[in-house]
Amino acid sequence: MFTTLLVIATIHTAITLTVGACAGFGIGYLAGWPTVEQLRAELADAAWQLAHDPLTDLYNRSGLRTVHAALAASGPAQPIIAILLDLDGFKEINDEFGHDTGDDLLMEIADRLAPLTAAYGGSVARHSGDEYAAILPVRQHGIFDIGERIKAAIAEPIQLQGEAGPEAVVVTASIGIAIADSTEPLQAALHRADIAMYHAKAQGRNRHVLYASGMTMPDRASRRGPRLRDRRHSRGGVDAA
Structure with missing residues (x-):
């Protein structure tokens, strides 16, 4: 039986973590985990938003x-x-x-x-x-x-x-x-x-x-x-x- 957990990262990236169990031992894998480039881009975007006015830029x-x-x-x-x-x-x-x-x-x-x-x-x-x-x-x-x-x-x-x-x-x-x-x-x-x-x-x-x-x-x-x-x-x- 599989259970899907929704993990929200601090940079507002939604990551779906699917955990499975089989034959008495755990098997887990990540679905939709962002790449390093995506993380960097989102961090840069978050930093930009913190420093800029949303109306005028x-x-x-x-x-x-x-x-x-x-x-x-x-x-x-x-x-x-x-x-x-x-x-x-x-x-x-x-x-x-x-x-x-x-x-x-x-x-x-x-x-x-x-x-x-x-x-x-x-x-x-x-x-x-x-x-x-x-x-x-x-x-x-x-x-x-x-x-x-x-x-x-x-x-x-x-x-x-x-x-x-x-x-x-x-x-x-x-x-x-x-x-x-x-x-x-x-x-x-x-x-x-x-x-x-x-x-x-x-x-x-x-x-x-x-x-x-x-x-x-x-x-x-x-x-x-x-x-x-x-x-x-x-x-x-x-x-x-």
Whole structure:
């Protein structure tokens, strides 16, 4: 008589183990046991999923921490740029166009940010919701240049599917930039970038601000910005955010 046992491996591979008994001694064999190549592929896939955002395929927070840790361990301390950006008025876009369209927008922004940050030798992550974080090496005259290029890339009109059909909408971002040492905890660097980002919001949004010593978080009232209808791409041009 044969009994079939289902064994679930820690990497979520289902293996059927069939155990038989015959003439007073046991005979067992494995059916469907994965090859070494399959195990390696599944482990690599599991590791990739742990480090990446499932919607945008960018790094997630954990993945960005891993990138930063590797940078910190790669050699002597070096200055880096920590960037945190938040899409202006994303909640209004979700409310008007729906969450599926909001997800499409997040993926489009990710597709714009990934090659841009890579061109500067850096990495970008979806930090949370409609926030993105990046770390890049410091290059001469590159701090404000990267801020301007990110702002410009995001502000390119995006086609969103509305009730009446496709509609071009300009999405802007508030960008905070901080200079940090590569051996400094990433969270500390991003916290300063976060403060600078909220100063960008307080100053009218659609801009980047470099963190300065002593800068503190602005009050909540000053973080409000224009609504979605003020950012629409009309036939006559793009309304400023």
